[in-house]
Amino acid sequence: xxxxxxLKREIIRVMKVLYERELISALGGNVSARMPNSKEIWITPxxxxxxxxxxxxxxxxxxxxxxxxxxxxxxxxxPLHVAIYKKRPDVNAVVHAxxxxxxxxxxxxxxxxxxxxxAVITLRKVPIVPYAYPGTDELAELVAKHIExxxxxxxxxHGVIGVGYNLVEAETIVETLEEVALxxxxxxxxxxxxxxxxxxxxxxxxxxxxxxx
Ligand SMILES: [Zn+2]
Numbered sequence: 001x002x003x004x005x006x007l008k009r010e011i012i013r014v015m016k017v018l019y020e021r022e023l024i025s026a027l028g029g030n031v032s033a034r035m036p037n038s039k040e041i042w043i044t045p046x047x048x049x050x051x052x053x054x055x056x057x058x059x060x061x062x063x064x065x066x067x068x069x070x071x072x073x074x075x076x077x078x079p080l081h082v083a084i085y086k087k088r089p090d091v092n093a094v095v096h097a098x099x100x101x102x103x104x105x106x107x108x109x110x111x112x113x114x115x116x117x118x119a120v121i122t123l124r125k126v127p128i129v130p131y132a133y134p135g136t137d138e139l140a141e142l143v144a145k146h147i148e149x150x151x152x153x154x155x156x157x158h159g160v161i162g163v164g165y166n167l168v169e170a171e172t173i174v175e176t177l178e179e180v181a182l183x184x185x186x187x188x189x190x191x192x193x194x195x196x197x198x199x200x201x202x203x204x205x206x207x208x209x210x211x212x213x
Contacts, residue, residue, distance in 0.1 A: 005055070007033050008042055010167045012053045014095060015044060017171065019051035023097040023178060026050065029159070030075035033093040033167050034085065039063055043081060045072035079140035084163060087144045091163045093170040098159040102181040106154045112180055114199045115187060119180045120207050122172065123152050131156040152177055 011031050018024045018031075029050060032043035044050065045057050059070035063082045067074065075081070081094050105112070106128050114120045127146045132139035143161065146153055152173045153161040162173030187196050 004035060004042070007035065007167075008055045008058050011042060011044065011058060012055070014167050014171045015050045015053055018095070018097050018174070021175065021178075023099050023174060024050060025098065029095075029097045030077050030081070031093075031095050031167070031170075032075075032078075032081040033170075036092055037089075040068055041081065041085060043074045043078055045070075046075050047073070076135035079135070079137055080143050080161075083140040083144040084147050084161075087147055088163065090165065093164050093167040095162045095164075095167070095170040095174045096159060097162075097174050099174065099178040099181065101185055102154055102160050102177045103158065105181050105185060106156055110184075110188075112154075112177070113184060113196060114204055115184050115196060116180060117199065117207075118176050120199050120204050121211060122176045123180060125150065126152045126154060126177070128154045128156055131158065134158060 011033055014031050015029070018029055023029070026049050027047065030044045032041045034041040040060055040062050042058050042060050044053065045059055048057060057072055059072050059074040060068040061074050061078060062068055063086055065078055065082060077096055080096070084091055084094050111128065112119060112123065112126050127150055129142050129146050132142055143153065147163065151163060155161065160174060160177050162170045162177065164170035164173060
């Protein structure tokens with residue numbers, strides 16, 4: 001069993017990776033995580049540089065948004081994070097980033113297709129959440145509605161969300177989203193108007209049964 005200190009270090013590591021991979025800008029994106037079964041979460045702060053956070057920058061809040069520990073203001077997106085934990089007891093980590101290619105495809109009205117094994121197994125079906133202004137209860141409600149049974153969401157005109165049992169799982173989802181989106185974009189550019197060659201339906205069915213999706 002890992003400790004709360006390790007959980008906080010993991011949050012800082014994930015934010016650094018997201019920044020270095022250009023999936024968030026200096027002030028963008030937010031990450032939260034909790035010890036399994038806990039009703040309190042650690043979340044990144046609002047308004048400071050995200051590429052080099054320190055443990056004392058993180059804020060602990062309960063599922064109503066009350067600050068339990070820490071001196072900074074929690075991310076303005078905290079309503080969206082707690083909405084997911086309330087709806088999904090199996091989720092212990094939420095990663096929100098601004099993946100440019102994934103977000104760009106959604107703006108163009110293009111959904112991600114089963115183009116690679118990762119798209120089929122890691123991401124599965126990726127719903128697109130209609131636009132709502134960041135930080136609002138309206139966005140949190142829309143996210144709660146779409147997160148049922150999903151591992152990844154695209155927020156229209158905004159970014160992406162990955163969830164997981166732990167931070168590595170949620171981080172993998174967000175990185176895979178961008179990898180699949182970029183691969184699909186290249187395939188679309190290279191193929192012109194031709195149809196994309198997807199993973200055969202039979203293999204998708206097999207994966208569904210193997211992973212009980
Ligand atoms: Zn955002």
